[in-house]
Amino acid sequence: MPVLMSIPNNEERRFDLRMPLRLPIVISGRAEDDSAWSEPTETDDISNSGALFHLNQKVSRGDRLYVRAHRPDGVAVEVTAIVIRIAPAIYGTARVGVQIAESAESWVRFFVSWVAENQPTATDDVADSESPSE
Numbered sequence: 001m002p003v004l005m006s007i008p009n010n011e012e013r014r015f016d017l018r019m020p021l022r023l024p025i026v027i028s029g030r031a032e033d034d035s036a037w038s039e040p041t042e043t044d045d046i047s048n049s050g051a052l053f054h055l056n057q058k059v060s061r062g063d064r065l066y067v068r069a070h071r072p073d074g075v076a077v078e079v080t081a082i083v084i085r086i087a088p089a090i091y092g093t094a095r096v097g098v099q100i101a102e103s104a105e106s107w108v109r110f111f112v113s114w115v116a117e118n119q120p121t122a123t124d125d126v127a128d129s130e131s132p133s134e
Contacts, residue, residue, distance in 0.1 A: 017047060017048065018045045018046065018047045018052075019045060019046055019047070019111075019114065019115055019118070020044065020045045021043055021045060021046055021114055021118065022042045022043060022044070023042060023043045023046065023069060023114065024040065024041075024042050024069070024070075025040075025041060025042060025043055025051070025053060025067055025068060025069045026038060026039070026040050026041075026067075026068040026069075027039050027041060027053065027055060027057070027065050027066070027067055027068075027096075028065065028066045028068075029057070029059065029063060029064065029065045029066065031057075031058075037057055039055060039056060039057050041053050041054055041055060042054075043069075044095065046110075046111055046114065047111065048107070048108050048111045048112070049099055049100055049104070049107070049108075050081065050084070050097060050098050050099045050100055051067065051081070051097070051098055051100075052085075052095060052096070052097045052098075053095070053096055053098075054089050054093040054094065054095055054096070055093060055094055055096050056092070056093055058094075059083050059086065059094070059096060060083065060086070061083050061084065061085075061086060062082065062083060063082070063083045064080060064081070064082060064101070065080070065081050065082075065083060065098060066078065066079070066080055066081070067079050067080075067081050067098065067100075069110060071109070071110050071113040071114070072113055072114060072117040073113070077103075077106050077107065077109070077110040078103065078106075079100050079101075079102060079103040079104070079106055079107045080100070080101045080102035080103065081098035081099060081100050081101055082098060082099050082101045083096055083097070083098055084097050084098060084099050085097030
């Protein structure tokens with residue numbers, strides 16, 4: 001007989017590499033009355049399949065949102081995402097986790113471009129190794 005184990009709701013189930021990057025993004029969606037809304041914010045972290053950010057706008061799990069961002073070279077990226085996680089945050093905002101649903105390839109390129117941008121270059125490594133110790 002198989003043993004079934006329950007998984008607590010707050011247990012970490014994400015497996016993708018996440019980068020703690022604060023990047024400006026614009027989130028848009030539809031309110032309960034079907035009116036459109038848009039809110040500028042910034043990411044807390046990003047992965048190759050999603051992002052975590054703060055929102056003032058009320059959203060629910062399963063809501064479809066639209067995320068607009070820019071790669072380091074200025075190229076705009078627009079993707080559709082599904083809300084998969086909501087947690088309370090400071091000042092009445094919510095920490096919202098989304099999974100990219102459409103244009104995932106564009107998001108992966110966005111993620112990779114920012115990861116590459118935030119890696120130390122070979123000249124940074126040489127300069128660090130040549131600096132005198134204190």
